[in-house]
Amino acid sequence: MNAGHLALVAGEGALPLEILKAMIKKKAPPPKVYLLAENDAPYLEEGIAVQKIANPMAIAMILAKMRLMGIRRLMMAGGVPKKNIYSAEKLDRGAKSILSSVQDRNDHSLLAGVVKYIEKFGIQVMSYEEVIPELLAPEGYIAGPIPDAEQLQDCEYGLSILRVLLPLSFGQSVVVSNRAVVAVEAMEGTDEAVRRAASLSAHGILLKGMRADQDRRYDLPVVGVQTLRNMADSGLTGLFIEAGSVLLLEKDAFLQEAERLEISVTGVATCRFL
Secondary structure, eight states, X not given: OXXXXXXXEEOBSSHHHHHHHHHHHTTOOOOEEEEOSSOOHHHHHTTOOEEEOSOTTOHHHHHHHHHHTTOOEEEEESXXXXXXXXXXXXXXXXXXXXXXXXXXXXXXXXXXXXXXXXXXXXXXXXXXXXXXXXXXXOSEEEESSXXXXXXXXXXXXXXXXXXXXXXXXXXXXXXXXXXXXXXXXXXXXXXXXXXXXXXXXXXXXXXXXXXXXXXXXXXOOEEOHHHHHXXXXXXXEEEEEETTTSEETTHHHHHHHHHHHTOEEEEEOOOSOO
16 A cells, blocks of 8 residues: 555544554554544654644545545545534535535534545545454454353343344444343433443343444444443443444553453454345
């Protein structure tokens, strides 16, 4: 991969920096980082140079400059505040073109519109698995204790629920205990679904996979250290995640925390779909 031809558009959250750390660790050529987040301190602390983007809605201008820099490949990671699309004075012709091309303004429609517009500039949007496959959950045992018979039975039952849930595209995870559904994730997100489960059951497992409407290039589910801590607080002792479709955030720390909290973590081939 030619370093001069790869860029990372880094939004809010920990994922962009984790991607960069993974690339540094394996001595991959570093991408040019275009930072949409306000805080550049975490990047500077790691010795990573960034170019801050003052107006994320100046999309045509940003892409034109990328082309001049020789960028032909691009990764996207992290969030961008949706409020930006409601600031008319910030929208350039690219942003206006994207907004007029989408049927609605939900996150997935907007991201799909952005990707189509990027590709018009001759820039390929790269998938995580093309650049940092080592951060994707492998199939089989990952960390913590080996799953026991009860957990495996709950997993088998939970997968039957996920195979129905994920194509509906409103949630990524389900909490199961004693072969019964305790909580199903919706708009609140995985962490809140786990906390809600604690009020209904003292133990169980969490299963998480990729929704049908998610794009593998830029929108994969994530689990991390905080996921494990929330599970431990809620009495959940097993985490079953879709192999090849869930990112392990802060992977080394995640593996250590699973051991410390004695949470079994397993990658399962689940859900592409029945």
